[in-house]
Amino acid sequence: MSKKILITGGAGFIGSHVVRLIVNKYHEYEVYNIDLLTYAGNLENLTDIENRSNYTFIKGDITDEVFIRKLFRKYKFDSVIHLAAESHVDRSISDPLAFAKTNILGTMVLLNAFKELWQDKWENKLFYHISTDEVYGTLGETGLFTETTSYDPNSPYSASKASSDHFVRAYGETYGLPYVISNCSNNYGGNQFPEKLIPLFINNIIKNKALPVYGDGKYTRDWLYVVDHAIAIDLIFHKGKNEETYNIGGFNEWQNINLIKLLCLQMDEKLGRDKGESEKLITYVKDRPGHDLRYAIDASKISKELGWKPSVTFEEGLSKTIDWYLDNEGWMKRIVSGEYEKYYKKQYK
Ligand code: NAD
């Protein structure tokens, strides 16, 4: 069956992998990608599919209510896959209001336009909201986040994402709007903006710059290769049950410092450096305020119900990721000039 899908934030990191997968796999679907092209959005992420006949890019702001309502009336999207967001925790600490605007108001504007368009004619319609494991707060040394873990967000970013999740559920309960939500762990891979740990450190290693490790480096994250997240999103979009939540994770916990050491080793090998050379760049810096100690996902629901599991080991995924950044030096070069330099100086002064 044909579909008319609006993907939001498709020029960003995860969004571009989702757009690519859906456009390439479902030729009969019409895929519309709306993105404001903020500092994090980059049409270079999509050059390989930009001329496909089933793909249209629209530059626009999800918080612009008038524009979004008109867009829904014009194209009559039957489904939305909503990824557009402000996504970086450190930026949410310095500018929390920007996160409330995009992540909460933006989600509500989309929900409202979807509701207004379809009223109660909900057959074959779906609003798929992409969220994060950070809504659950932090874990201690043990335990895993399940779909029923209580929300307990700690950063302005995670609070804004938690709020948007609540609004999606509220529109489901109140107006019968069909929805699914997925909460995923830390993604890594090609096309990720170098404000996040892995691409920032890869870029610094290449340039022999200090590697700024927050606090004691003993914080733990559960890492998932971005292509595996996109595959999970495709599966949930087509097979997920209405009003359900799915946790997505890599079964792959790493303390930051151990991950960084592995990254340094792989980089030494790929750059032809002596073993241990890149590790010398590690520099402990001031901690992130409110830094969550540990995230880890119990992904058994999506695994049992939808048959999903990660396709690569972390070592393989990390190696592919490093290769992507080494093969795409121009992509990185164009990003790390200008505004990025200012951000970097302010964040790591
Ligand atoms: P990203 O920052 O790389 O991309 C966000 C995209 O949204 C950018 O292209 C940006 O231009 C666009 N955007 C921002 N504000 C907009 C607006 N007002 N209107 C239209 N477009 C706008 O983010 P990402 O890492 O790809 O994350 C995508 C989604 O996945 C987010 O909702 C994030 O919360 C969620 N998520 C991310 C991770 C992760 O590890 N990166 C993990 C779990 C969930």
Ligand code: DAU
């Ligand atoms: O868990 C999912 C979340 O993962 C997503 O919802 C977010 O959008 C995404 O940004 C990510 O959040 P984190 O804060 O975990 O990712 P980040 O890459 O910023 O940091 C990962 C860990 O590395 C964290 O413990 C902080 C640490 N870190 C990060 C940077 C940028 C450092 O030690 N030094 C750094 O310079």
